[in-house]
Each structure stands twice: as C-alpha cells, then as structure tokens.
Amino acid sequence: MRPLTEDESKIVFTKLANYIGKNLVHLIDRADEPYCFRLHKDRVFYVSESSMRLAISVARPNLVSLGTCFGKFTKSGKFKLHVTALDYLAQYAKYKIWIKPNGEMPFLYGNHVLKAHLGRITEDTPEHQGVVVFSMNDVPLGFGVTARSTVDTRKLDPTAIIVFHQSDVGEYLRDEETLF
Amino acid sequence: MDVSAILAAHEAKKQAVTVEKEIPLELDTGLLAVTDLNPIDCESYNENLEDYLTSTARDGVQALIAALFSLPTSSSADGPLAQLPPPATQLPRAKPLPKPKPLTKWEKFARAKGIQKKRKDKKVWDEEKQEWVNKWGWKGANKDKEVQWLTEVPANADVDFNPSQAARAERKEKMAKNERKHLQNLARAQAAQGTPNESGKVPQSQRKQLIDYTLATTRVSTASMGKFDRTLEGEKKLKGVKRKFDAAEVSAEKEKSSNLTILSKLDREPAAKKSKNSSGDSVLNVRKAVRAVSGGRGSATLARKAGGKGNKGKR
Numbered sequence: 049m050r051p052l053t054e055d056e057s058k059i060v061f062t063k064l065a066n067y068i069g070k071n072l073v074h075l076i077d078r079a080d081e082p083y084c085f086r087l088h089k090d091r092v093f094y095v096s097e098s099s100m101r102l103a104i105s106v107a108r109p110n111l112v113s114l115g116t117c118f119g120k121f122t123k124s125g126k127f128k129l130h131v132t133a134l135d136y137l138a139q140y141a142k143y144k145i146w147i148k149p150n151g152e153m154p155f156l157y158g159n160h161v162l163k164a165h166l167g168r169i170t171e172d173t174p175e176h177q178g179v180v181v182f183s184m185n186d187v188p189l190g191f192g193v194t195a196r197s198t199v200d201t202r203k204l205d206p207t208a209i210i211v212f213h214q215s216d217v218g219e220y221l222r223d224e225e226t227l228f
Numbered sequence: 229m230d231v232s233a234i235l236a237a238h239e240a241k242k243q244a245v246t247v248e249k250e251i252p253l254e255l256d257t258g259l260l261a262v263t264d265l266n267p268i269d270c271e272s273y274n275e276n277l278e279d280y281l282t283s284t285a286r287d288g289v290q291a292l293i294a295a296l297f298s299l300p301t302s303s304s305a306d307g308p309l310a311q312l313p314p315p316a317t318q319l320p321r322a323k324p325l326p327k328p329k330p331l332t333k334w335e336k337f338a339r340a341k342g343i344q345k346k347r348k349d350k351k352v353w354d355e356e357k358q359e360w361v362n363k364w365g366w367k368g369a370n371k372d373k374e375v376q377w378l379t380e381v382p383a384n385a386d387v388d389f390n391p392s393q394a395a396r397a398e399r400k401e402k403m404a405k406n407e408r409k410h411l412q413n414l415a416r417a418q419a420a421q422g423t424p425n426e427s428g429k430v431p432q433s434q435r436k437q438l439i440d441y442t443l444a445t446t447r448v449s450t451a452s453m454g455k456f457d458r459t460l461e462g463e464k465k466l467k468g469v470k471r472k473f474d475a476a477e478v479s480a481e482k483e484k485s486s487n488l489t490i491l492s493k494l495d496r497e498p499a500a501k502k503s504k505n506s507s508g509d510s511v512l513n514v515r516k517a518v519r520a521v522s523g524g525r526g527s528a529t530l531a532r533k534a535g536g537k538g539n540k541g542k543r
Contacts, residue, residue, distance in 0.1 A: 051474045051483060057490050065494065076487045082480030085487075097480040104476055172516050 049088040049103060049111060059127045060085065060092055060118070064137075067129075067178035067191060071140035088113075091120045092127070094136070113228050130227060131190060131215040134180070138188035141180035143173045145194075145211055152183050155190065156218040161211035163204050173198045179211060190216030247291045255295050258315030262288040330417035333409070370399060 052060065065072050075083070075094070082097040088111060095103070095115025103114045116136070119129040129137075147155060151165020167184050175197045181189045192211040201210050219227060247253065254263040264284060272280050301308040331339070338345070351360040352369055362368045373379070379391035419432070444466060448454040454466070522530040 050476050051478060053473065054486075054490060057487060058494065061487075061491055061494055072491060073488070076484055076491065082484065084480055084483050086476070101477065172513060 049086050049093075049100075049108065049114070052085050052087050052092065056087065056092075056121070056127075057085070059121075059125070063119070063127045063129060067137045067142070067180065068140040069142040071142065074140060075136060083115075085118070086114070087121075092118045094118050094133075117228055129191070129215060131217055131219045132227065134188050134191065134215070134217065137191055138180050138182070141191075143170045143177050143179045143194070144182055145169045145173075145179045146182045146184055146186075147189070149184060152189060155181060155213065156216050158213060158216065158218060158222070160195075160209040160213045161192065162206065163201060163208050163210050164206035166201070166210055169198055169201070169210075171198060175200070178214075181211065181216070188217075190214070190218075245290065245294065247287045247294075249287070253288060253291045255291060256315060256317045257292070257295050257299065258313050259317055260292065260312075261317065262292045264288055330420055332413040333416070374399070 061072060064075070068075075083094060084097055084100055086093045086095055086100060086103075088108075091113075093113070093115045094117075099115060103111060116132055117130055118133040118136075119127055121127055145161065145166065146168040147161055147165045148167045151161065151167075154165065155161055161181065170179070173179060173194055175194060177194050178191060179194055180191045183189055190213070192214045194211055195209050196204065204210070249264070249266055251265045254265065255261075256263075264287070269280070296310050299310040299312070301310050303309075337343075350363055352363050353359075354361045354369065364370045373395035374392045381389060381391055447457070447466060450457055518527045518530065522533075
C-alpha cells in the first residue's frame with residue numbers, strides 16, 4: 049500500500065472528472081473525515097485516513113482490501129473504474145441517465161443502453177461523456193459513456209445505442225473473484 | 229576718527245580660520261577628504277538641521293583648504309599648483325584576493341627539498357665581443373654553436389652530419405620539452421580542481437565513472453536489451469534505478485493539498501487536450517443559451533439574423 053504518484057493521481061483524477069467533473073474536489077476535500085487514495089496491488093482504494101493508518105500495520109501479502117476500491121491500473125498504465133466506485137460516482141454525477149424497467153435487465157447483463165430503453169437523460173449531455181445510469185426509481189445501476197449528445201439522440205431509431213456500457217452492478221455477481 | 233569699532237564688527241563677521249574640535253579632524257589631502265569623528269550635537273541638530281550641517285561642512289572644508297595651502301607648490305601657467313601627497317586612507321579592494329596558483333611539479337619538489345629560488349642574470353659577458361649578451365632569445369648566447377664558422381665534429385659522426393643543424397635541433401628539443409612540461413603542469417592543476425581541461429581530457433577520478441556508465445549503456449544496447457547476452461566471467465548484475473514513493477503515512481492535510489494542486493493543474497490544461505465539450509464546466513451553458521435565443525435553429529441562424537438587421541439599419 050502506498051500513496052499515488054503524481055502521474056498516477058493525474059490519470060485517476062482525469063478519469064473521475066469525466067463522470068463527476070468539478071465535484072471531484074468534494075472527494076478530496078471532505079468535511080467529515082480526511083480521506084485519501086491508496087494504491088495496493090495495482091488497485092486504487094479510496095479510504096478514510098483512520099482506516100488507512102490501521103491498514104499500515106497489515107503486511108502487504110495479507111492485505112486484501114481497504115476502504116472502497118475505485119478501480120485498477122492496467123499493465124499499460126491506464127486506469128479502469130470498477131463498479132465499486134458507483135456509490136461515489138452516483139452521488140456526485142454531473143450527467144445522469146434513467147432507464148425504463150424493461151431496459152434494466154439487459155443493462156445489468158452487460159449490454160449497452162439502447163434508445164428504446166431510455167427513460168430520461170440530463171439535458172445537454174455532450175457526446176462521449178461519462179454518465180451514471182439509474183433505474184426509474186433512482187437506484188444507480190452502473191455507468192457508461194454517451195454515444196451521442198442529447199440533441200442527437202432525438203433523431204435516432206429505437207435500436208441505436210446511446211450509452212456504451214462500462215460497468216454495472218451485475219458485476220458483483222459476474223466478476224466476484226476478480227472485482228476486489 | 230575711531231575706526232576700531234567698525235573693524236571689530238567686520239572682524240566678528242569673519243569666522244575663525246583655525247578649526248577647533250574636541251576630536252581633531254582626520255585629513256587625507258591625497259584624496260581631498262576630511263572625516264569628522266565628533267559626535268553629533270543633538271540639541272543644535274534637532275533645532276536647525278540645515279544650519280548644523282552647513283556649519284559642520286564649513287569647518288571640514290576650512291580645515292582641508294588650510295592643509296592644502298601648507299602643501300609644497302609648483303608654479304605653472306595657471307598659477308601655483310599644490311602637490312598632493314599619496315592617499316593615506318586604506319580603501320577596501322573591489323575584487324577578492326587572487327587565489328594562490330597551483331604549484332608546478334618543480335615548485336612542489338623544491339619546496340619539499342627546501343631549495344630556494346635563485347635569481348639568475350639574463351645577460352652573460354661575452355669575452356670575444358666584449359659586451360653583455362642575452363643568454364637566450366634575441367642574439368642569445370645559446371645560438372652560438374649554430375652560427376660559429378668552425379665546429380668540432382665528433383670522430384664517429386656521419387658523413388652528412390651537419391653540426392649547426394644538430395645544435396639547433398638540440399635547442400628546439402629543449403624548448404619542446406619545456407612546453408610539454410608546462411602543459412602537464414596545467415593538466416595537473418586542472419585535475420586537482422576536478423574539471424576536464426580544454427583538450428577534453430577528463431581527470432582520472434571521473435574517467436572511471438564514465439567508463440562504468442558507457443559499459444552499462446552498451447550492455448543494454450543489444451536487440452534483447454541485454455537479456456539474452458552471454459555474460460562474461462565476473463560480470464556483475466546491472467543495477468537499475470530504484471523507484472521512490474512517498475511514505476504511506478503522510479499527513480492527510482499534506483496529501484490533500486498536493487491532490488488539490490494536481491487537480492488545479494488538470495483544470496489549467498489546454499482545451500484541445502480536454503474532451504471536446506468542456507463547456508459544461510462553466511456557469512453559462514452556451515449551447516443551451518443559443519438554443520433558447522434562436523428558438524432551436526442554431527447559432528448560424530442567429531448570426532444571420534443579427535447581420536441582416538445591422539444591414540437594414542445602415543440603409
């Protein structure tokens with residue numbers, strides 16, 4: 049377990065800023081308790097300072113997880129967000145999309161969001177913007193990247209993809225072994 | 229008629245030619261400078277500053293001029309000139325003291341042996357010419373052998389032995405050797421300072437480091453980056469650069485501030501690097517505003533409309 053280097057922090061922050069924009073400050077500068085980012089075995093954890101200090105005394109091979117896993121660094125140095133970060137993303141998301149009940153299951157099995165399943169979308173969402181996917185009763189289901197801007201979606205046919213799937217809560221079951 | 233009263237009044241106007249001070253003034257006529265070491269009289273200083281300064285300055289100048297008139301003079305077309313003595317005040321030097329030069333090899337040796345340097349005369353007495361001639365240099369005595377009309381030739385000399393040329397070669401060889409030794413002395417001095425000299429020669433202390441560095445570079449400069457190369461006997465494993473990370477237990481405050489600076493740097497990145505639609509971050513949503521104003525027909529329509537109106541106004 050170690051703090052992120054400056055380059056790593058930059059990569060993580062740009063990825064997070066894609067979803068929550070300026071709200072990223074609220075993750076770093078929290079009012080309740082100091083939180084920090086820690087890297088352990090390629091995984092980035094968002095953890096309160098007190099539990100981080102407790103975890104210092106755990107040997108590296110014995111430490112499985114701490115705090116909230118935000119994602120992992122791939123071998124090529126890219127950062128991949130995990131569904132475990134969904135709680136924070138949903139809380140601070142700038143752009144949201146709500147899907148109809150009939151679209152929930154296809155999305156939770158790892159498929160993209162089609163226009164037919166689109167319930168609501170934040171106004172003026174640009175293209176290729178990170179969005180958090182909600183069910184109609186405001187339960188966060190996952191996140192993805194918009195394929196078209198809000199204006200462009202109007203002209204599309206119902207089978208067109210509007211949000212590319214990146215992660216969904218179904219992964220808690222599907223990728224149970226590798227997720228944490 | 230009694231003029232004594234008028235004279236006395238006139239005399240009173242004049243100030244004393246001799247200056248009396250508690251501590252006598254320090255004069256340096258060489259620099260035309262006077263130093264007044266007397267403490268300031270607080271009362272008169274506070275009362276009238278200008279008057280006080282003028283009177284002090286007047287006393288100093290009076291003393292200086294009195295001293296100037298006592299100097300020996302020489303007459304000139306413009307009148308008598310005073311001969312200023314050399315300056316007595318010690319001024320600090322502007323430049324630092326020169327560093328001691330590094331010793332040459334001979335100087336080191338002479339110091340160790342306690343050999344004193346003997347000044348030798350550059351001239352020698354020539355019996356034939358009956359005059360003093362240079363030992364070397366212009367018309368130097370060391371060139372005598374080269375110019376004399378008759379020379380003794382050794383018995384085992386070659387047929388084409390040229391005595392004057394041989395003498396010249398010997399003299400030139402001495403000069404070349406001296407130059408060589410001079411350069412070596414310079415190189416030694418450079419090496420002592422630890423910088424490569426102008427001929428590109430690196431001191432031995434650095435040379436070993438450079439060789440190690442070159443060797444390390446060549447070892448990873450093969451197609452497999454040194455992985456499948458045959459290792460030589462006694463070759464050590466290459467040591468890479470160790471990565472350094474912050475300690476895990478840095479204070480949260482420090483980490484927070486460093487994270488926030490990274491974040492502010494990200495915001496400052498040029499627009500081209502960011503995603504195309506970064507307008508969402510600003511307070512005003514330009515796209516939305518354009519749509520509202522143009523009634524959903526886009527910015528081009530809006531611009532055309534505004535332009536048309538302007539033209540109409542001109543006509």
